[in-house]
Amino acid sequence: MKVLLWHVHGGWTDAFVRGPHEYLLPTTDDRGAWGLGRGGRDWPSNVQEVAPESMHDRDVDCVVLQRPDEILLATRLLGRSPGRDIPAVYVEHNTPRENVPNSVHPLAGRSDITLVHVTHFNRLFWDSGRAPTTVIEHGIVDPGPLYSGEIGHQAVVINEPVRRHRVTGTDLLPRFIAAGPVDVFGMAGSGLAGHLGHPAGIRHAGDLATAELHRELARRRVYLHPLRWTSLGLALLEAMHLAMPVVVLAATEASRAVPPGAGAISTDVDDLVAVSRRLLEDPDEAMRRGRVAREAALERYNLRTFLSRWDEVLGSARKTITPPGRQENGRAAPASVNERELR
Numbered sequence: 042m043k044v045l046l047w048h049v050h051g052g053w054t055d056a057f058v059r060g061p062h063e064y065l066l067p068t069t070d071d072r073g074a075w076g077l078g079r080g081g082r083d084w085p086s087n088v089q090e091v092a093p094e095s096m097h098d099r100d101v102d103c104v105v106l107q108r109p110d111e112i113l114l115a116t117r118l119l120g121r122s123p124g125r126d127i128p129a130v131y132v133e134h135n136t137p138r139e140n141v142p143n144s145v146h147p148l149a150g151r152s153d154i155t156l157v158h159v160t161h162f163n164r165l166f167w168d169s170g171r172a173p174t175t176v177i178e179h180g181i182v183d184p185g186p187l188y189s190g191e192i193g194h195q196a197v198v199i200n201e202p203v204r205r206h207r208v209t210g211t212d213l214l215p216r217f218i219a220a221g222p223v224d225v226f227g228m229a230g231s232g233l234a235g236h237l238g239h240p241a242g243i244r245h246a247g248d249l250a251t252a253e254l255h256r257e258l259a260r261r262r263v264y265l266h267p268l269r270w271t272s273l274g275l276a277l278l279e280a281m282h283l284a285m286p287v288v289v290l291a292a293t294e295a296s297r298a299v300p301p302g303a304g305a306i307s308t309d310v311d312d313l314v315a316v317s318r319r320l321l322e323d324p325d326e327a328m329r330r331g332r333v334a335r336e337a338a339l340e341r342y343n344l345r346t347f348l349s350r351w352d353e354v355l356g357s358a359r360k361t362i363t364p365p366g367r368q369e370n371g372r373a374a375p376a377s378v379n380e381r382e383l384r
Contacts, residue, residue, distance in 0.1 A: 142166050
């Protein structure tokens with residue numbers, strides 16, 4: 042199939058484009074949010090950057106949507122309305138942000154586009170209305186069991202830890218200093234120390250490319266996941282694939298992903314600090330728990346299962362559309378777009 046999607050969530054897309062299809066990524070000169078293309082990532086050759094203005098002349102079999110505005114944009118680019126004239130699915134990456142648990146999903150009024158949640162927690166907490174829903178859990182491109190734990194620090198990956206603060210559990214980080222030093226990786230973390238009052242023991246370790254990040258994480262003895270309200274973090278699953286022991290706040294989907302033997306999972310931060318301290322002091326125990334973490338991650342969040350499920354959903358979406366009348370050149374006439382209706 043030829044699948045149109047925007048590069049929105051790099052980690053998720055990294056797994057999605059490993060399938061057997063041809064993936065078309067709109068690409069603009071400014072490489073902004075609506076035209077990032079490959080974004081410099083080392084993806085297979087079946088991932089193609091395409092100019093948005095050329096999309097109307099391409100045979101696209103399905104659209105994978107990730108933001109509400111993409112419905113209108115795809116209609117303008119293709120001359121066909123997703124869900125009505127061309128098969129489409131919508132991936133919801135996030136937990137609801139407001140009025141929980143009564144948050145109504147933007148696609149709740151649509152019955153012609155399957156809404157794919159990335160966790161069972163998200164499916165439970167979003168009010169998806171009439172939209173048909175399913176869950177495809179994350180798949181991870183396995184970095185291998187790189188864990189050495191040679192550095193007796195806790196590692197955490199948080200993008201924008203200052204702006205997101207309580208959402209990402211940034212405010213909890215000073216409590217973990219009691220166990221040992223905390224190295225924070227991720228985007229926009231340069232002001233973290235000042236934001237937390239310059240606590241000794243916490244430092245921003247940089248925003249690293251994926252392969253380098255995996256190497257640096259694997260050198261730390263414990264992976265810390267203090268996020269309160271977010272969809273299941275890919276960095277947590279990657280750390281588990283690395284065979285790192287994980288210390289995890291038991292929020293959102295974490296309890297499904299992390300068995301107790303993989304490290305610790307609790308809503309009691311004091312318990313988590315105590316386990317982290319024990320693992321930092323006992324490298325052999327940390328290594329044992331890391332093996333449990335990797336085994337669990339490989340069983341549930343492997344790439345093979347992820348891609349197989351996506352093939353099922355894309356195939357089902359393709360069967361739901363009866364192509365409308367075509368022009369002589371095989372292309373549908375441009376749609377008349379009603380923005381209110383499409384959203």
